[in-house]
Amino acid sequence: MTLIPNTQMVLGREKKQLAEALSDRDWHAVKHGDLRMMEAVSNAADDPSKDMATLLKELREVVGLYRDILAQCDINVQALSANSDG
Numbered sequence: 001m002t003l004i005p006n007t008q009m010v011l012g013r014e015k016k017q018l019a020e021a022l023s024d025r026d027w028h029a030v031k032h033g034d035l036r037m038m039e040a041v042s043n044a045a046d047d048p049s050k051d052m053a054t055l056l057k058e059l060r061e062v063v064g065l066y067r068d069i070l071a072q073c074d075i076n077v078q079a080l081s082a083n084s085d086g
Helices: 006-023 027-046 052-085
Strands: none
Touching: 006 027, 006 052, 027 052
């Protein structure tokens, strides 16, 4: 059995919390989650005991999460723009 380094477990937890903040549309939590996510990514990438395959899988999921955040931002901007036109 392969042990997953703590830094990668933290990355997974941060990813889950950021996804929950987005799901709740809690933009304050998204902002702070983004800061924690960047630190978690950096720590996991710099960890000499990292499992590269697991890290790459997590990073693909993190990128997908950021795509979702950007898509939601676009939707919010369009809604605000439509409301200000009317």
